[in-house]
Amino acid sequence: MKPVDEYFINQKEPYQSIMLYVRSVILNTLPEVEERYSYKIPFYNIGKKPMIYLNILKGKNYVDVAFVQGILLENDFPILKNDNKRKQVRSIQLKTLEDLDQENFVQLLHKASTVLNKSKKAWFI
Template sequence: MKPVDEYFINQKEPYQSILLYVRSIIINTLPEVEEKYSYKIPFYNIDKKPMVYLNILKGKDYVDVAFVQGVLLENDFPILRNDNNRKQVRSIQLKTIEDLDYQNFIELLKKATHLLGKSNKAWFL
């Protein structure tokens, strides 16, 4: 079994269901995405550049769906939050599956892919 699969299997509910749901949307929306296991969490890369990662932050009660270039997306997608005062990353915090607006998330994924494709590197700050 791959480490990324073990990550999902080892999560407690409701986090496991939320993570698997978000994972399926990412993979089904972006067939070119590469799922990697880095820094002990799942990353989703486009052209070898990290675009989004999934995490459960210690002491928090939600799944953090974090966009590496989120600072460039937050004006168009107000659901993105600057949690923990991060310079570049913005994220969606999900306590339940119902917290995710499916259509808006797909638009966000496509826009993030487009932006990342125009960038030389994912981390710019």
């Protein structure tokens, strides 16, 4: 079993269901994305550049769907939050599956992919 699959299997509900659903939307929307296991969490890269990662922050009760270049997306997608005073990363916080607006999320994935493809590097701040 791949480490990323193990990560998902070891999550408690409702986090496991939320993460598996978000994973399926990402992989179905962007077939070019590469799923990797880095820093003990799942990352979704385009080329060698990380675009999104999924995490459960300690002491929080939600899945953090974090966009590496989120600062460049937050004007078009106000659902992105700056949690933990991160300089560049912005995220969607999902407590339930119903919190995810799939249509908006798919648009966000396409925009994030376009922005990342135009960038020389993923981490610019």
